[in-house]
Amino acid sequence: MEKNKAPVIIGCDHAAYPLKEIVKAYLIKQGIEVADAGTDKEDSVDYPDFAIKVAEALSKGNVERGILLCGTGIGMSMAANRFPGVRAALCNDLFSAGMSRRHNNANVLVMGGRVIGDVLALEIVKTWLETPFDGGRHQSRLEKFDQMGEK
Ligand code: RB5
DSSP states (O other): OOOOOOOEEEEEOGGGHHHHHHHHHHHHHTTOOEEEOOOOSSSOOOHHHHHHHHHHHHHTTSOSEEEEEESSSHHHHHHHTTSTTOOEEEOSSHHHHHHHHHTTOOSEEEEETTTSOHHHHHHHHHHHHHOOOOOTHHHHHHHHHHHTTOO
8 A cells, every 4th residue: 555655743742742752753764754743741731732733734734644642632632623624533443543544534643642552553653644535425424524513
């Protein structure tokens, strides 16, 4: 399968800072350009501040792919999905990672640094980057997202 080498913006909070560094190093090794939105240490921060940085970049069309990491991945998912055009998928397993691309065309991968180990996280990233969107009936389903709130 052809690798997706599109640039990626990555952000995390303190709970997932070590995982962010591991994922970032992996992406760079794959030849993928990485924009690091922070945080850059393990001091306590508020995860929405970093979700906003990543989701805004996606929403404005500055970048096509993002990765967000926090303790569980839950807070980052909630925050990122408030932004138009952002489809953030919490994937702490390989099946969800593949399906989030095939059926949901997820443009932000979210993982929980306190939930999964580093090796699984990198497998998830690899799967997520390499799996294409199936399109077809899934595209028309996603288009319904844009109609929400218009009624
Ligand atoms: C931080 O303690 C924790 O709440 C955060 O990383 C995340 O799990 C929130 O959803």
